[in-house]
Amino acid sequence: MGLTMKAPAKINLTLDVLHKREDGYHEVEMVMTSIDLADHLHMVSRKDMDIHVECTTSFVPTDQRNLVYQAAKRLQARFNIKQGVHITIQKKIPVAAGLAGGSSDAAACIKGLNQLWGLRLTTNEMAALGAEIGSDVSFCIYGGTALATGRGEKIIPLPAPPPFWVILAKPPIGVSTGNIYGKLKADQIKAHPDTERMIEAIKEKDFELITASLGNVLEEVTLYEHPQVGQIKERMKRYGADGVLMSGSGPTVFGITQKESRMRKIYHALKGFCRDVYVVRSLGER
Structure with a gap:
């Protein structure tokens, strides 16, 4: 069986x-x-x-x-x-x-x-x-x-956020979650994401507010250790992603947009720059 x-x-x-x-x-x-x-x-x-x-x-x-x-x-x-x-x-x-x-x-x-x-x-x-x-x-x-x-x-x-495209780009490195957390000085974090604002944006299905509320405090550690992560972020922004963030401890960066034309533009801009590039949809629901 x-x-x-x-x-x-x-x-x-x-x-x-x-x-x-x-x-x-x-x-x-x-x-x-x-x-x-x-x-x-x-x-x-x-x-x-x-x-x-x-x-x-x-x-x-x-x-x-x-x-x-x-x-x-x-x-x-x-x-x-x-x-x-x-x-x-x-x-x-x-x-x-x-x-x-x-x-x-x-x-x-x-x-x-x-x-x-x-x-x-x-x-x-x-x-x-x-x-x-x-x-x-x-x-x-x-x-x-x-x-x-x-x-x-x-x-x-x-609840599920409004549907959007997710463009993922991973540089050819692996990152240890334990290593990144170990180097984070929790009492010296410069800017905390507004979690409550993100929750409200999701509940209201406000895509613009979702993109404005993205935040990850581990970025400051991973981007310092691996500058190519920051380069991918900048490239995604330049080619029209509505919101860009590193996921987890990295090194994968994602860009989100609701517009298929932008999704295609970002994907093609990254495909020659980074080997592992994916385009998927958000699932949202359990």
Whole structure:
């Protein structure tokens, strides 16, 4: 018996860091929304208890370092499951890109095994389990658009923003989220995004206010470490994106617009400048 699960990427419309917590994590406020760039997980039950993960991208680890493997192992142990699973990850989301590819894969694994192994977990129960694996996994369980607080595991659903095109450009580097957060001085952040204004803009479906409210405090660290991220931002702005921001800890930059003509112009301007360029739609809904 097998099934296939879709694992959509996300972008951060806002990312704010409030302070460093006693447990070593940072207290965050993030408004995130799902986009139609997705990995797919093909899952087949095994009669033995082995968990096998393979991936179409060779440099993604398939052992205990992989969040999909960790999710499957945790479910198997937690619910005393006497069977295994073979999981093939068909990668489309760039790796180490700030788009929650690994977290979304783990969320898809949890949701898939919930069906495959007949666990009957609620969405909230799956999200709580996902939080044990990674900060973005809870959001990816729900999908859609949401405010994430705490270390990212506390999710408050939001309505879908108005539809828009998303142009993604990733320079040929990977960024460690832990490294970027480690270099952030939370008490010295110069400008915090207005999270409440972004939430209001989404609720009012005010695209102009959404673009005016974009903000990510991790940009100052990543852009200093990797100047090419700033170059991509400037190029997107120059060619007509209504709003431009780095997603997560980077290095992927996204531009948004509701106009197809602008989308095409930005895409072609970036295609010769950057190898990994994608055009997708916002998903918005859960």
